[in-house]
Amino acid sequence: MSRVDIPALVADARSGQARAVARLISLVEDESPHLRAVAVALTPFVGRARVLGLTGPPGVGKSTATSMLIAAFRARDLRVGVLAIDPSSPFSGGALLGDRIRMHDHATDPAVFIRSMATRGHLGGLATATPQALRVLDAAGCDVVLIETVGVGQSEVDIVGLADTTVVLLAPGMGDGIQAAKAGILEIADVFVVNKADRDGAEQTVRDLKHMISLGRRSLGPAWRQPIVATVASAGEGVDEVMAALDTHHDWLVSHGELDARRARRAEREIEAIAVASLRSRLGGVRGGEALSGLARRVAAGELDPYAAADTLIAGT
Ligand SMILES: Nc1nc2c(ncn2[C@@H]2O[C@H](COP(=O)(O)OP(=O)(O)OP(=O)(O)O)[C@@H](O)[C@H]2O)c(=O)[nH]1
Numbered sequence: 323m324s325r326v327d328i329p330a331l332v333a334d335a336r337s338g339q340a341r342a343v344a345r346l347i348s349l350v351e352d353e354s355p356h357l358r359a360v361a362v363a364l365t366p367f368v369g370r371a372r373v374l375g376l377t378g379p380p381g382v383g384k385s386t387a388t389s390m391l392i393a394a395f396r397a398r399d400l401r402v403g404v405l406a407i408d409p410s411s412p413f414s415g416g417a418l419l420g421d422r423i424r425m426h427d428h429a430t431d432p433a434v435f436i437r438s439m440a441t442r443g444h445l446g447g448l449a450t451a452t453p454q455a456l457r458v459l460d461a462a463g464c465d466v467v468l469i470e471t472v473g474v475g476q477s478e479v480d481i482v483g484l485a486d487t488t489v490v491l492l493a494p495g496m497g498d499g500i501q502a503a504k505a506g507i508l509e510i511a512d513v514f515v516v517n518k519a520d521r522d523g524a525e526q527t528v529r530d531l532k533h534m535i536s537l538g539r540r541s542l543g544p545a546w547r548q549p550i551v552a553t554v555a556s557a558g559e560g561v562d563e564v565m566a567a568l569d570t571h572h573d574w575l576v577s578h579g580e581l582d583a584r585r586a587r588r589a590e591r592e593i594e595a596i597a598v599a600s601l602r603s604r605l606g607g608v609r610g611g612e613a614l615s616g617l618a619r620r621v622a623a624g625e626l627d628p629y630a631a632a633d634t635l636i637a638g639t
């Protein structure tokens with residue numbers, strides 16, 4: 323294991339050094355042997371950041387809206403972290419090209435940290451790396467972390483499990499209605515944004531959405547009414563309304579005890595993902611090993627049922 327002074331790195335990140343933040347995220351993303359030490363060093367400093375998820379179909383304007391929100395949070399003098407998650411891209415590290423262009427206004431602001439993350443085929447994948455990266459940004463003093471993910475429902479990274487508030491973006495003319503219903507966005511959205519309101523059909527999209535919400539509203543359950551905000555993200559139009567909706571939802575979460583509940587659920591998934599990854603790696607080591615081939619012979623011969631064999635295998639790892 324190469325020598326890395328993790329506590330020093332965390333101290334540098336906390337003092338606002340972007341390189342230290344980037345280094346820590348790389349360590350968690352690469353599932354380096356330092357992963358555990360990083361988690362230990364970050365732990366006293368996490369739990370402060372407000373986590374906002376933005377999701378929606380490709381090209382709907384997530385990065386543009388993210389950039390718009392960065393500006394709004396910076397106007398409040400808050401530090402902002404951004405994680406752009408692209409499960410389909412092999413590229414990682416700096417911002418994706420498109421994002422770099424759209425977010426470049428903020429690229430030189432030392433109080434803004436932008437990072438894209440992509441699948442690299444490592445063990446826990448983004449499901450374990452993303453919460454750790456979030457933790458790095460939180461510990462580094464980001465007041466707000468914006469997480470952008472493509473797609474709804476099919477993403478490897480379940481943004482709902484990560485964010486305090488999930489924003490679902492739609493745009494006119496994308497066949498949203500049906501698609502959206504299928505993808506279960508009614509369940510996951512805390513705030514709807516109909517972006518590209520400068521295009522034809524935006525009002526219809528808002529109407530469709532209202533209709534769907536009224537049909538889908540559960541009679542029981544939380545009383546939060548999902549607001550719909552129309553925006554032209556590329557022109558910064560509607561940003562105040564989106565910010566107001568985000569603040570209202572945050573207040574609602576706090577006053578209903580939901581913020582803590584959501585964060586506990588986030589931690590639950592994180593623990594589970596780590597445990598599953600760890601088990602999988604141990605079982606991977608077992609594959610081709612004595613124990614497994616012995617058990618396999620007995621199952622194949624009808625001497626043992628596969629459940630009992632699996633129990634034996636797990637107990638032996
Ligand atoms: N007309 C119009 N175009 C917009 C608006 N917002 C964003 N765009 C444009 O839509 C295109 C896609 O915007 P992005 O912000 O990259 O969309 P995205 O959802 O992040 O895209 P992916 O990350 O590739 O899924 C860009 O050309 C933007 O300039 C808007 O409100 N109106």
Ligand SMILES: [Mg+2]
Nearest residue numbers: 384385421470
């Ligand atoms: Mg984008």
